[in-house]
Amino acid sequence: MEHLRQALLFLVPWEFSPLALVLCAGGAGAYALGLRRSPRGERPSVGRRIAFFTGCALVWFVMQTRFDYFAQHMFFMHRIAHLVLHHLGAFLIALSLPLATIGRGLPAPFARNVARFWERPGMQLAVRAIQNVWVGPVVFVGLIFFWLTPPIHFVAMLSPEWYWVMNWSMFLDGLLFWALVLDPRGPAEGGWAGFGPRIWMLVLAMPPQIVLGAYIALSGRELFDVYGLCGRAWDMSAATDQTIGGLVTWIPAAMMHVVGALIVFSRWMHADRGRPAPARVLASGIGD
Amino acid sequence: MRRLAALLAALLALAACDRLVGNDGPVRNVAGLVHDLRFTMTDPAGRTVRAADFRGGPVLVYFGYIHCPDVCPTTLARLAHAAETAGPRDLRIVFVTVDPGRDTLAQLAAYAQAFGPRVTGLRPSEDELAELAKRYRVSYSRAKPDARGEYEVMHSSGVFAFDAEGRARLMILPGASERDIESALRRLSGPSRGKA
Numbered sequence: 001m002e003h004l005r006q007a008l009l010f011l012v013p014w015e016f017s018p019l020a021l022v023l024c025a026g027g028a029g030a031y032a033l034g035l036r037r038s039p040r041g042e043r044p045s046v047g048r049r050i051a052f053f054t055g056c057a058l059v060w061f062v063m064q065t066r067f068d069y070f071a072q073h074m075f076f077m078h079r080i081a082h083l084v085l086h087h088l089g090a091f092l093i094a095l096s097l098p099l100a101t102i103g104r105g106l107p108a109p110f111a112r113n114v115a116r117f118w119e120r121p122g123m124q125l126a127v128r129a130i131q132n133v134w135v136g137p138v139v140f141v142g143l144i145f146f147w148l149t150p151p152i153h154f155v156a157m158l159s160p161e162w163y164w165v166m167n168w169s170m171f172l173d174g175l176l177f178w179a180l181v182l183d184p185r186g187p188a189e190g191g192w193a194g195f196g197p198r199i200w201m202l203v204l205a206m207p208p209q210i211v212l213g214a215y216i217a218l219s220g221r222e223l224f225d226v227y228g229l230c231g232r233a234w235d236m237s238a239a240t241d242q243t244i245g246g247l248v249t250w251i252p253a254a255m256m257h258v259v260g261a262l263i264v265f266s267r268w269m270h271a272d273r274g275r276p277a278p279a280r281v282l283a284s285g286i287g288d
Numbered sequence: 289m290r291r292l293a294a295l296l297a298a299l300l301a302l303a304a305c306d307r308l309v310g311n312d313g314p315v316r317n318v319a320g321l322v323h324d325l326r327f328t329m330t331d332p333a334g335r336t337v338r339a340a341d342f343r344g345g346p347v348l349v350y351f352g353y354i355h356c357p358d359v360c361p362t363t364l365a366r367l368a369h370a371a372e373t374a375g376p377r378d379l380r381i382v383f384v385t386v387d388p389g390r391d392t393l394a395q396l397a398a399y400a401q402a403f404g405p406r407v408t409g410l411r412p413s414e415d416e417l418a419e420l421a422k423r424y425r426v427s428y429s430r431a432k433p434d435a436r437g438e439y440e441v442m443h444s445s446g447v448f449a450f451d452a453e454g455r456a457r458l459m460i461l462p463g464a465s466e467r468d469i470e471s472a473l474r475r476l477s478g479p480s481r482g483k484a
Contacts, residue, residue: 069427072425072427073427150312151312154312154316155321157425158318158321158322158425158459159320159321159322160425162321225461228445229444229445229446229459229461229462230424230425230426230427230444230446231351231426231427231428231429231442231443231444231445232427232442233427233429234429234442235429235431235440235442
């Protein structure tokens with residue numbers, strides 16, 4: 001009974017965020033409703049559904065449970081939280097391609113307005129400016145470096161407002177980046193980037209993260225003193241905390257890039273197989 | 289268009305850096321980052337202590353516990369000494385125990401007095417302590433007691449410095465020298481930013 005009570009207490013949000021409730025619960029609710037409304041043939045596969053709900057649950061777990069308390073007071077727990085927000089959770093949600101299903105679950109006028117807003121030329125231009133193989137990875141890697149710059153990290157961990165900005169910027173950027181990477185459409189079908197450039201982008205974005213993680217893990221001096229100044233949640237030395245945190249920044253993050261590259265590669269093969277033969281394209285072009 | 293967006297992003301990042309970087313010394317500026325000084329504590333005798341009772345002069349807040357072997361007494365002694373040499377007359381030092389189960393009010397009063405008249409010991413209830421710690425994003429945890437019932441308590445090591453209006457201004461690090469602390473105390477009584 002005591003264990004159950006403890007487990008339930010763990011699930012109480014440490015710092016409740018209405019935005020998290022609206023986005024996570026609202027998104028998952030709209031998705032569930034959209035699934036029921038979708039015609040049988042257009043429903044996403046079970047694997048995609050699992051990816052979506054797992055991604056949402058993971059993001060909710062690190063942001064809106066007692067986990068967040070530990071993420072505020074242990075460096076390596078904070079790194080795990082960012083691994084989920086920026087890599088794993090955002091990756092799973094992007095992998096599930098949930099927009100069509102969520103759109104069906106939203107009230108029709110609202111969904112129409114969103115679609116109309118999305119299709120505005122200005123909006124499309126802005127999206128193209130961010131969702132490409134140049135800006136995407138620079139922002140993705142740049143944000144990791146930005147929030148891990150020691151004086152900036154100090155501010156983000158001490159101020160509730162900056163902490164909030166840090167976590168949401170990581171999650172939203174993660175969604176954008178992995179949506180760009182895992183887009184099943186090739187450039188011919190209106191996709192944001194070619195499959196080959198996306199693999200290059202994934203590979204090139206890996207070394208800076210590896211170097212940063214290794215530097216943090218192997219650096220002999222304490223880089224992030226805010227955890228000691230505010231007190232660690234557990235009796236763990238600053239050096240151990242920083243080493244584990246560095247390893248989390250280094251290894252699983254790089255692995256997600258490899259997994260991403262493999263998925264892009266399989267999508268590339270798939271797209272090539274489905275493409276009409278060149279002769280037919282030519283013929284239809286002449287016929288027009 | 290792409291170049292323009294990149295330029296804008298770079299400018300924004302620079303502006304943010306300008307505000308954020310350059311804050312890594314032994315005394316840090318936390319104005320606007322940390323909540324104002326606010327708390328209410330009721331002792332077993334029913335007497336209520338409020339943050340407002342300390343208004344009128346700068347306040348240094350430090351979390352610790354009486355049985356703390358080294359860090360707490362050293363920090364308090366250095367703060368009290370710097371306050372005598374450089375602090376404004378109305379500066380107060382507040383020592384909040386993170387071990388209210390063991391530190392009694394009488395012990396706490398005697399302990400605080402040993403560091404001088406400016407030091408006040410505060411003993412929140414467990415709930416009040418949890419709330420206060422959350423407000424200032426500090427953590428504390430008690431280790432398992434040994435055979436004699438003694439145990440260590442993990443706690444924050446930074447000192448929060450508030451100005452006379454109760455606004456958070458500085459954080460003093462344990463590595464700060466006597467001189468660092470003295471100049472920090474002088475800054476505290478100076479005019480605050482943002483208000484004429």
